[in-house]
Amino acid sequence: MASITTTYVAKNIADLGDAPMVHLLVVRRRKKDLIELGSFLVDTGCLGVKDAFYKVLYDEAALEELKEDMFHEGCEEKSGAWGRRFVEAAIQYAQRLGFGPHRDFKKAARVFGGTNAKDCDESFAFGQNGKPFYMQGPHDSYKKAQKVISILTKRCGEEGFHYLVGGLSGEATPEEELSLCQELLEHGELEESWRRLSQLNEENPEDLEVIFGMGTWHAAQGNFEEALPFFKQVTSEDSEFDAAWLNQGMVHMQLSTAEEGQENFLPGGGNMKHLALMLKCFQQVIRCDQEQPGEVDEEGLLRCKNVLSRFTEEAELSKISMDVYIESMEIYSLGLDLMEEEEWVSGLEQFKKTAELNPRSHQAFGNMGTCLLQLNRVNDGREMLERAIEIEPDYTPALSNLKIIEGCDDENPPKIREFKIIDSSKFD
Numbered sequence: 001m002a003s004i005t006t007t008y009v010a011k012n013i014a015d016l017g018d019a020p021m022v023h024l025l026v027v028r029r030r031k032k033d034l035i036e037l038g039s040f041l042v043d044t045g046c047l048g049v050k051d052a053f054y055k056v057l058y059d060e061a062a063l064e065e066l067k068e069d070m071f072h073e074g075c076e077e078k079s080g081a082w083g084r085r086f087v088e089a090a091i092q093y094a095q096r097l098g099f100g101p102h103r104d105f106k107k108a109a110r111v112f113g114g115t116n117a118k119d120c121d122e123s124f125a126f127g128q129n130g131k132p133f134y135m136q137g138p139h140d141s142y143k144k145a146q147k148v149i150s151i152l153t154k155r156c157g158e159e160g161f162h163y164l165v166g167g168l169s170g171e172a173t174p175e176e177e178l179s180l181c182q183e184l185l186e187h188g189e190l191e192e193s194w195r196r197l198s199q200l201n202e203e204n205p206e207d208l209e210v211i212f213g214m215g216t217w218h219a220a221q222g223n224f225e226e227a228l229p230f231f232k233q234v235t236s237e238d239s240e241f242d243a244a245w246l247n248q249g250m251v252h253m254q255l256s257t258a259e260e261g262q263e264n265f266l267p268g269g270g271n272m273k274h275l276a277l278m279l280k281c282f283q284q285v286i287r288c289d290q291e292q293p294g295e296v297d298e299e300g301l302l303r304c305k306n307v308l309s310r311f312t313e314e315a316e317l318s319k320i321s322m323d324v325y326i327e328s329m330e331i332y333s334l335g336l337d338l339m340e341e342e343e344w345v346s347g348l349e350q351f352k353k354t355a356e357l358n359p360r361s362h363q364a365f366g367n368m369g370t371c372l373l374q375l376n377r378v379n380d381g382r383e384m385l386e387r388a389i390e391i392e393p394d395y396t397p398a399l400s401n402l403k404i405i406e407g408c409d410d411e412n413p414p415k416i417r418e419f420k421i422i423d424s425s426k427f428d
Contacts, residue, residue, distance in 0.1 A: 004029045005080025005115045010071050020045050020135045025070060026083040026111050033058050038111035039070070040087050041102075044126050045133035046152065046161070048094025049087060049101035052108035054294060081119035084112045093126040098151045100186065106298060132161040144180055151187065174204050178213050185217060193217060208234045212244050215251075224251045235284070242288035246300045249281030253307075272336065276329040279322075282308050318360040328357035332364060344371045362392035369401060376413050378405055 008025040022044055028036040034056065041051035057063050067075060087109075091101050127133050132152055136145045152161045177200050184193035197217055200210050215230030231248035234241050256274035282304035289296040308322070315325035335350030348371040354364035365388035372381035382405060388398040401419050408414045 005083075005111070005113065007078040007080055007083030007086075008067060008071065008075040009078060009083075011074040011076050020133070021050075021137075022086075023070060024083050024087065025067065025075075026080060026087075027063065028080070028111050028113055028115075030113075035060070035063055036111050036113075037063070037066075038108035040083075040105075040108060042087060042090045043094075043137075044090060045128060045135055046094060046097050046126075047099050047134070047148070048090045049105050050137070052102045052105045054104070054107040054110060056294060079120060080112065080115040081117055082122060084115050085117040085120040085122065086124055088117055089124045090126060097132055097155050098187065099148075107294070110298065128162050132156060134161065134163040136164065141177075141180075143177070147180055147183060174200060174207055174210065178209055181213060181217075185220060190221070208238055208241060208244075212241070212247075215244070215247060219247060219251055222254075224254045227251050228255075235281075239284070240288055240292070242285055242292075242296045243300075245281050245284040245288065246297065246304065249278045249285065249304065252278035252281060272329050272333040276326050276333065279308065279311060279326050279329075283322075318358050320358060324357055328354050328361060328364075331357065332361065335364075335367060339367065339371065342374075344374045347371050348375075360391055362388040362395050362398070365391065366395060366398040366401075369398060370419050373401065373405065373414075373419050376410065378408050378410050378413050381405070 218227035234244035252274040256271040338347035369384035
């Protein structure tokens with residue numbers, strides 16, 4: 001059956017302009033006994049989508065129960081296009097004022113599917129009497145309220161908006177304070193955001209959401225080395241924390257190319273150690289999605305799949321599994337570290353192991369050749385370099401080394417030992 005999308009909204013809302021908060025439930029029936037729904041709490045005064053969640057149900061009874069809990073005085077039915085148009089209009093209004101939608105909006109918005117907002121010709125007015133209006137909610141701390149007022153003042157001027165603050169003086173909960181830190185970060189108030197995060201971490205040293213927030217702060221500033229320990233701590237204590245796996249993988253991606261300022265993280269280039277760890281993190285993101293469908297950020301999940309698919313193609317060419325391919329990358333990285341220390345015998349062993357796992361690794365054969373040349377085993381070194389070129393005819397380091405040893409052998413090694421050594425941290 002074709003999918004049908006319906007919006008439910010409270011019956012007692014005669015005029016949306018008089019309702020500071022509007023709760024919408026958008027439902028899509030995709031096939032028999034499968035119901036997708038997105039819940040949106042919309043602040044029509046200025047904040048837009050203040051809360052959102054996505055859920056899948058498998059029978060109408062569960063949907064009716066949810067509607068009763070959500071709409072105590074009943075609800076009326078509108079089209080899916082009406083719901084999408086209303087929600088998106090509220091978001092656009094809020095964004096012009098400096099407020100983004102709730103962090104779970106994208107998940108909830110998947111319920112819109114192919115619904116077209118243009119199929120609804122109704123227009124909506126937000127704010128109050130032509131101006132933005134902020135009313136402090138029951139869960140808004142005093143600090144949160146003051147932050148909203150500060151943003152509105154900067155955007156609209158002191159007389160350009162209305163507000164109603166209840167004067168709550170209690171301390172913000174860790175969740176509220178963390179949300180405020182994120183808002184400060186998004187608005188470029190870095191020092192204040194970090195000050196609050198650090199204090200929050202001192203007061204809640206075991207709160208993984210706070211630790212995750214500190215990692216996110218560093219990553220947003222490009223401090224990838226500093227961000228990594230925070231994400232590692234989170235995933236070591238909670239293997240289901242998909243956002244931490246995703247961010248950890250993205251940090252490894254950046255670290256794999258940061259030294260050269262590259263954007264390319266394909267199998268042909270980048271820091272091998274970080275590339276391998278990136279792939280492991282992205283595998284964990286996909287595992288989290290398989291165990292908890294619909295919970296992982298859709299955009300992040302797609303990115304993980306796209307990156308993994310590129311490396312999977314390379315593994316398939318070598319006729320090895322992705323896990324074996326990653327293992328070969330890690331061993332190769334160890335070999336590079338040993339080469340940098342001029343541990344030629346130990347490095348040679350690591351590259352042999354790499355080639356056994358991945359026979360198409362021309363870099364492994366090329367580096368075996370380099371190690372052998374450094375050990376004055378010219379004939380064996382030449383053989384490995386030629387093997388590398390058989391796999392990759394344009395492999396520059398091997399071609400350069402072969403030119404250096406022209407006319408040489410074990411009895412007559414080259415006098416100038418300027419063998420091309422691949423940088424200890426990167427593929428060539």
